[in-house]
Amino acid sequence: MRTIVTIIALIxxxxxxxxxxxxxxxxxxxxxxxxxxxxxxxxxxxxxxxLLDGKETTVYTDFDGNFTLENVVQGQHTVxxxxxxxxxxxxxxxxxxxxxxxxxxxxx
Numbered sequence: 001m002r003t004i005v006t007i008i009a010l011i012x013x014x015x016x017x018x019x020x021x022x023x024x025x026x027x028x029x030x031x032x033x034x035x036x037x038x039x040x041x042x043x044x045x046x047x048x049x050x051l052l053d054g055k056e057t058t059v060y061t062d063f064d065g066n067f068t069l070e071n072v073v074q075g076q077h078t079v080x081x082x083x084x085x086x087x088x089x090x091x092x093x094x095x096x097x098x099x100x101x102x103x104x105x106x107x108x
Contacts, residue, residue: 034069034093036101037061038081045105051080081105 038048044065051058052069061067069079072095079101080090086105093099 030074031071032074032095033098034072034077034079034095034101035098036067036103037065038067038083038103038105039065040086040105040107045083045086048081048083048086048105051082053077054080 034052038045038050038061044061044063046061046063046065048061048065048067049058050061050067050069052072057069057072059067059069074095076092076094078090078092080088081103082088083105086107089103089105091101091103093101
């Protein structure tokens with residue numbers, strides 16, 4: 001009986017330490033912000049839909065055409081832009097610092 005209790009205790013401790021290691025990996029992820037402005041040839045564009053990696057995060061540009069994507073994990077991401085009377089556009093951004101971009105959309 002003592003052997004079974006010891007085995008169960010050892011297994012429990014190994015699961016506890018395995019979970020602690022997973023939490024350390026999550027804490028080491030660096031988060032960044034991607035900011036920018038969406039324009040056409042004449043002016044800033046309001047209400048442009050800005051998608052991070054397809055569907056993960058969606059924001060819209062403000063009255064001055066500015067947007068901010070917050071809490072972006074370090075690495076390469078596809079940012080897509082769409083507005084009803086303009087051609088859709090996608091760019092690839094490598095989030096390794098707080099990047100700022102200017103994107104120009106073309107009318108359809």
